[in-house]
Amino acid sequence: MDKSPKSIINKIESVVTSKIEEMMFVEVNVARDNMQKPKLDEPITAVIHLREPFEGRFTISVGRELAISLATSLFNSENKKIDNEIVDDLTREILNILAGAVMASLLKAKANFKLGIPIISRGERPSASDSFFHFEIDGYPFLFETPKPELFMREL
Amino acid sequence: MKHILIVDDSSTARLCIKTCIKSAGIRDVTFHEANNGKEALSVLMNKKIIPDLIVTDLNMPLMNGELLLKKVKSSPKFTDVPVVIITSTHNASLENRLTECGAFAVLNKPVTAGSFSSVCDHLIPGAEPTWG
Numbered sequence: 001m002d003k004s005p006k007s008i009i010n011k012i013e014s015v016v017t018s019k020i021e022e023m024m025f026v027e028v029n030v031a032r033d034n035m036q037k038p039k040l041d042e043p044i045t046a047v048i049h050l051r052e053p054f055e056g057r058f059t060i061s062v063g064r065e066l067a068i069s070l071a072t073s074l075f076n077s078e079n080k081k082i083d084n085e086i087v088d089d090l091t092r093e094i095l096n097i098l099a100g101a102v103m104a105s106l107l108k109a110k111a112n113f114k115l116g117i118p119i120i121s122r123g124e125r126p127s128a129s130d131s132f133f134h135f136e137i138d139g140y141p142f143l144f145e146t147p148k149p150e151l152f153m154r155e156l
Numbered sequence: 157m158k159h160i161l162i163v164d165d166s167s168t169a170r171l172c173i174k175t176c177i178k179s180a181g182i183r184d185v186t187f188h189e190a191n192n193g194k195e196a197l198s199v200l201m202n203k204k205i206i207p208d209l210i211v212t213d214l215n216m217p218l219m220n221g222e223l224l225l226k227k228v229k230s231s232p233k234f235t236d237v238p239v240v241i242i243t244s245t246h247n248a249s250l251e252n253r254l255t256e257c258g259a260f261a262v263l264n265k266p267v268t269a270g271s272f273s274s275v276c277d278h279l280i281p282g283a284e285p286t287w288g
Contacts, residue, residue, distance in 0.1 A: 023266065074171065075167075078171060080167075089168050090168045092166065096166075096244050097244075100264065101266055103246070107246075112247045113247075115245060117215060
């Protein structure tokens with residue numbers, strides 16, 4: 001695999017768009033102005049810590065309106081009332097899946113990695129790190145933050 | 157009628173697993189759900205069913221997937237039920253340990269219909285997947 005930071009960024013963008021599309025049946029786009037952090041309405045942030053092969057964290061921050069829209073779409077067939085519990089659960093699970101998929105796609109095949117349990121941090125925004133990604137679903141922004149690409153490069 | 161028990165503390169994950177199993181071609185199935193291993197054992201006892209398959213997350217509160225696997229495999233009544241473990245952690249020694257404990261398969265998140273293809277073949281030979 002190409003070890004440049006750009007190729008790692010491209011890989012992360014590809015994994016995020018494809019996995020959410022597979023899971024939620026919605027189209028995900030990389031925001032044109034990817035380096036600008038958008039304002040999120042009532043953000044719901046999930047955090048998951050990476051324990052191995054290096055320390056780091058993944059976060060996802062979604063505006064409440066987008067989170068409710070995704071939950072309503074996904075649970076439509078289940079006749080479930082969409083409440084905070086469902087919305088939080090969905091946000092955690094999306095992050096869990098994205099973090100696992102990013103790790104599996106960036107590390108060597110069969111390489112070991114260990115993720116913690118995703119937790120919700122209501123209202124928190126991603127930290128000021130430079131490894132955040134800005135995506136959109138139906139014009140609604142969401143942010144995904146990863147450990148710095150340099151940390152992945154060491155493991156390749 | 158097939159009975160499948162899905163064990164995960166995330167309702168989103170349980171829904172995704174059900175969708176994958178349906179897409180993998182298993183029809184005419186009743187899904188039973190539990191939030192953790194302890195609840196799964198209660199479902200097995202209270203519903204008096206012997207499921208055709210148990211799909212369980214590994215990391216769960218109260219009772220994790222590994223302990224549930226050991227309990228199921230040590231029970232004469234349920235020992236033949238295939239247990240599939242789902243985990244977001246990649247670790248070869250962990251996967252070997254789960255396999256030695258009797259796991260039918262260890263799948264990494266995110267699971268897809270394709271991930272369930274071999275499980276599907278085991279349950280229903282000739283099942284027709286709809287995932288392409």
